[in-house]
Amino acid sequence: MASRLHVVNEDKEFSSNLTSQLSDWGLSDAGFNYNVVSVFGSQSTGKSTLLNKLFGTTFDVMNESQRRQTTKGIWMCKATEIPLLVMDVEGTDGRERGEDQDFERKSALFSLAASSVLLINMWEHQVGLYQGANMGLLKTVMEVNFSMFIASSQASKPPKTLLLFVIRDHIGTTPLENLRATLTNDIENIWNSVSKPEGLSEASLSDYFDLGFVTLPHKLLQPEEFDKQTSSVRNGYFGDNTSTDYILKPQYHRQIPADGLSHYLETIWDKVQNNKDLDVPTQQELLAQYRCDEIASEALKVFHSRLVPVKKPVEVGKFVPELGRVMRDSSKEALDTFDSTAFRYAKPVYEKKREELAETISTTLSPLYISQVKNLHKKAIDSYKKELHARLKSDSYDFSDVVKESSTHHLDTFVEQAKEITLAGTAWSYVETLEQLKLDMEGVSAECRSDELSKIITQLERSIQKEAGEFVEVCLNAPDADMWDKVLERFSASLERSKASYVIKASRLNSTDAEVDATTGSLVRRAWISLRAKIDEQCSEQVLLFRLRGIFEDKFRYDDKGIPRVWRPIDDIEGVYAGAREHTLNLLKLYRRIEPQDASHAFVYPPVDDAVLDVIKVSDIEEAFSYEESLQVLGEAKEAQLAGRFKKDADAIYLEAKRSVVSSISK
Ligand code: GDP
Ligand code: MG
Incomplete structure (x- = not known):
């Protein structure tokens, strides 16, 4: 059984459930593929009975025995087999004045705004009664139709509405044709009496309304004929859209998409209920x-x-x-x-x-x-x-x-x-970012080259360091006047080889000559710093003491021909000792400062300048390094301390020699 909805209740409130009810009926996505019909007519003329019969709806029907009126308001129900919404207006009784008449007018407006077909239900014996309740209602419908669609009448044609007269309890003595003529005449008369808006005084009924007529036999007296006739109306007028009687035609459609119907009806009812001007095109907009x-x-x-x-x-x-x-x-x-x-x-x-x-x-x-x-x-x-x-x-x-x-x-x-x-x-x-990217990539390649150059310099510096480790030791182990000349010469040779190798490697990195020149300075400085570190290693207190002691012993224990001395009492031990000590202390002085005899061997230390900083990073050590200070190897105090310790060692050796003579005499 199809559920029904009390769209407007007895207190004239609009239902909040229409949207969900439409969705339950499966109409939410129907678009324009649905229709609305409403029924009008005096109370207790079998309207609800008819709708239920035609469409399988479930509207309340007045109970035969109690003859009590059904709940007032406007009801809506979906036809069982077709996408059709049926509205049943309760509570109309034209004989009463006042409240009911006002509601009748309002429901007429409301129904007309939504329905493509209005069923006008009446008894056969009401036909020709021009003053009948239905006729008053029809006049209302025609009047409100003007006001409702006035806006569209200026731009485009207003939608037409079909008025389908259902004549009940048709006995058959007056044929339908006669009834139709009588009703059509009455309706034309009503149309003529309707006051029309300016410029539309000549408008004809057929511009706005189509008329249809059906007769139905008495339901209780001729139940079989009633059934037959209603089912033929259902199929011919509503069910089969290929039938010539079919009345749910597109030109009657109000063009409200199903998904908007609920909101549309609610606003329409709100306007109607509050007696505000209602024009449908504006509402549609x-x-x-x-x-x-x-x-x-x-x-x-x-x-x-x-x-x-x-x-x-x-x-x-x-x-x-x-x-x-x-x-x-x-x-x-x-x-x-x-x-x-x-x-x-x-x-x-x-x-x-x-x-x-x-x-x-x-x-x-x-x-x-x-x-x-x-x-x-x-x-x-x-x-x-x-x-x-x-x-x-x-x-x-x-x-x-x-x-x-x-x-x-x-x-x-x-x-x-x-x-x-x-x-x-x-x-x-993305153009701006692309331009930025190009710039940033140039920055990256410059940085990458700088990293590579630094790496090459570090590698070359290591190999110089390794070589220096050897030649510094050799040269400093055999001190003589040109000791520093030899160190500097070998250092310079090693550095030249590295520089040559650097130029080749740097040019593979697309460096300009100026860049190579600038960065070579860094290689030179770092090479010198490495050399200096090796010299420090070789001039540590222990290494130097050991070396001095060796020099002294060579001089004291061996004679000029390199033969070990055997001390005899007649020997001048003191004299030899003093000579050897003097000789050694003189050599110690050579370690004071890096000072070649030949000035041309002097090293040239390149200063850090901006040119190099543009290309590579320079280490803090390199930047803070003082070349002048680096030439000094032993400080004055250090030298005095070394000399003192050396003398003690020498004294011990001397005493040992003395004792060896004494012991050889006593034997
Ligand atoms: P509504 O008020 O117009 O909706 O009328 P209802 O459908 O409630 O019916 C009112 C009364 O009319 C009920 O007692 C029905 O049994 C009776 N009725 C229904 N159909 C017919 C019909 O075709 N002829 C007659 N004479 N009575 C009918
Ligand atoms: Mg009813």
Whole structure:
């Protein structure tokens, strides 16, 4: 059994359940594929009985035995087999004046705004009674029709309404044709008496209304004929749209999409109930705006939910590869959802709202686009850096080739991926970021070259350090006047080899001559600092003491021919001792300061200048290093201390020699 709804209750309140009821009836997505019919007529003329019979509805029927009136208001029910909404207006009794008449007028307005067909139910014996209740109602319908559709009558033709007269308890003595003629005549008379708006005084009834007539036999006296006749009306007039009698024609349709019907009827009832001016075209326009907004906001809800998984990652700086697809799919889905329902509403409203929706979509996506372009920039730079360093690790490369290949590749990738997320129809652009990327990539390659140059310098510095480790030890172990000349000569030879190798390696990195010159200074300084460290190692207190002791012993224990001395009492032990000590202390003086005999062997230390700083980083040690100070090897105090300790060692050796003589005499 189809459920029914009390659309307007006895207190004249509009139901809040219509939307859900329409959805229960399966009409939410029906678009224009549905119709509304209403019934009018005096009370207890079998209206509800008829509707239930025709459409399988479940309206209350007055109880035969009690003859109590059914609940007042407007009821709605869906026909069982066709997409048709049926409205049953209760409480009409033209014989009573006042309250009921007001409600009758209001329900007529309400019904007319929604229904394509009005069923006018009457007894056969009421036909020709011009003063009858139905005739008053019809006059009302015609009058309100003008006011309701006045706006559309200026622009386009107002929708037509079918008035279907159902003549009940037709005995058959007066044929339908006669009844039709009588009623048509009456209706024309009513039409003529209706006051018409300016400019429409000549309007004819048929511009606004079509008329139809059906007769039905007495339900109780001729039940079989009644059944037969009602089922033929159901099929011919409402069921089969190929039948010539079919009356649910498009020209009668009020063009309210099913999804907007609930809101439309509610606002119509509100106007009617509060006695406000009601013009349907304006209501339709308002409905269009209301519904288009509602449909758009539904679409946007889904749209926003689609963006949730990508929004955060993109915002926190992650490159999200599926972003383009998500943006395209979600905006298409939103617009498609909007279109699928909103297209039925007034075109200008629909188009304007669609534009607004597209704008909102684009405004929502734009920050994601901007973030993603930024992420693409970062990704390109990071990957470019990595690739450069990786490729420069190989033994053979041409720096400019590597830079060109890799930067082209990364710029292409950037453009490709940025293009992919630049949605059609937007003013979005990645050009500025692309320009920035180019600049930043140049910065990266410069930095990368600087890193490589520094690495080469470090390698060369290490090999100098290694060589210095050997020759410094050899030279300082055999002190003589040109000890520093030898150290500096060998250092200079080692440095020259490194410089030559540096020039070759640096030029492979596309360095200009000026850059090579500037950075060679760093190699030279670092080489000197390494050398100095080796000299310090070889001039530590322990090493020097050990060396001095060796020199002294050579002089004291061996004679000029290198034969070990055997001390005899006649020997001048004191004299030899003093000579050897003097000789050794004189050699100690050589370690004071790096000072070649030949001035041309002096090292030239290049100062740190801005030119080098433009190309590579310079270490703090290098910058703070003082060449002048580095020439001093032993301080005065240090030398005195060393001399003191050496003398003690020498004294011990001397005493030992003395004791050996004494013991040989006593033997
Ligand atoms: P409504 O007030 O117009 O909706 O009338 P109802 O459908 O409630 O019916 C009112 C009374 O009329 C009920 O007692 C019905 O049994 C009776 N009725 C229904 N159909 C017919 C009919 O075709 N002829 C007559 N004479 N009575 C009918
Ligand atoms: Mg009824």
